[in-house]
Amino acid sequence: MAFAAMIDNSGDAGPVLPTTDNMLIGALRPEVRRLLARSATRIELQPGDILTRSGEPIDRLVFPEGAPAMLSLSTGGSSQDVGMIGRDGVVGWSRLFSDQPTPFTARAHIQPGTAIAIPATAIVAAADQDPALLKAILTFAQRFSMQMARTLASALRDVPERRIARLLLMIDDRITGDAMSVTHASIAATLNLRRATVTDCLHILEGEHMVRCSRGRIVMRDRAALEARASLAYVPDDGLAG
Template identity: 85%
Template sequence: MAFVVQTDISPDNGSFLPTTDNRLIGSLRAETRRRLAMAATRIELNTGDVLTRAGEPIDRLVFPEGAPAMLSVSTGGSSQDVGLIGRDGVVGWSRLYSDQPTPFTARVHIQSGSAIEIPAAAVVNAADDDPELLKRILTFAQRFTMQMARTLASALRDVPERRIARLLLMIDDRIDGDTMSVTHASIAATLNLRRATVTDCLHILEGEHMVRCSRGRITMRDRAALQARAGLAYVAEDGLAPETPR
């Protein structure tokens, strides 16, 4: 379970404005950020923590800071990963235009880290008074929709090696540093591939000095080469704000 590491990030006075690594929150007007901070809590997340569960009401929105979240949908009794949300996004965005249960299960993926948790009602109320907040979240939702569409297209047309290269680049976009805590098994589950296929492809990428693989970790060595290998399967702003710095 997630646990609170800071119970109140609200301002002590009108001049103090809390900071966050979440770029969506950081892009908002100072007044709106202060308002959200009054209801917000910074939480610490561990790999595997569940942020939302499919079919359950959305009672909070979670803005990742350093712990990317993988969204999945249930299909015929099993689940399939469909998209990755990093620090420029938010989990639970659909609550702003519907009170329907979430269709996604969201779990912390790759590494532990912090996030900003805000009750859904507080975000909805703030969006009623600041249309720019709603616009920012819906813009993110559109980018995430495109990420899912490209994921589907890549699954239908691309060879496993290219799909793996795309996934590693997307993870690298959403974490600090060049080393990701990801296993062959987790890549296989995310991309619906055989583990042996993932291992063979990673051996090729490692042999060409694009990545370095160790137990439970993959380190990016030559991002440009990996991007060339991914080809059209990878779009730099896939689910990310185009202006996000690298």
């Protein structure tokens, strides 16, 4: 869906990007939003939709609104999830550094939703004109790098139950409501755990009334208790930064 039917054309200043749940775009100055509105589109996403593919050029930057994106890295013929981007960030930020192909495959994850897609050339041109846009994207890139570092540290240090608690908290940070459309198999794949291990850990968390599990669905019941179980594996910077 193009923004042509959605943008605010009032006044003589030109179209402005509409209200969005994406915090990065929402924080931009009106002049920058007006500049980006000329080439922006709002796209519908379903879980599994590919936003970027490893080894391919980055021709657009995608700003998630309701559907979180999971980034994975291919090594040795296999793929491993390495980080999650929600409505606080953007997929394809490395295009501002160079025109090299992206190392990540990014796919919509957990639930359907929308995102704002803007051609990479438009973002690069706007960043050249407004250092604040470049700074905002670089700040997000730094936060995401820290998320990946913590993911690696957690994989090396933490027991599976704590890692699962961390993942559920990160998902909860990036969706609306308390219900997550995730399966034991998808959690196992994301964390590189055995499915049976995930099932055992979720039984424990459910028995302690932190979550409620059903087929393909996990509902958050006691977030504070889950944060306590995750302990230092989860920190606020892994969620939505203001």
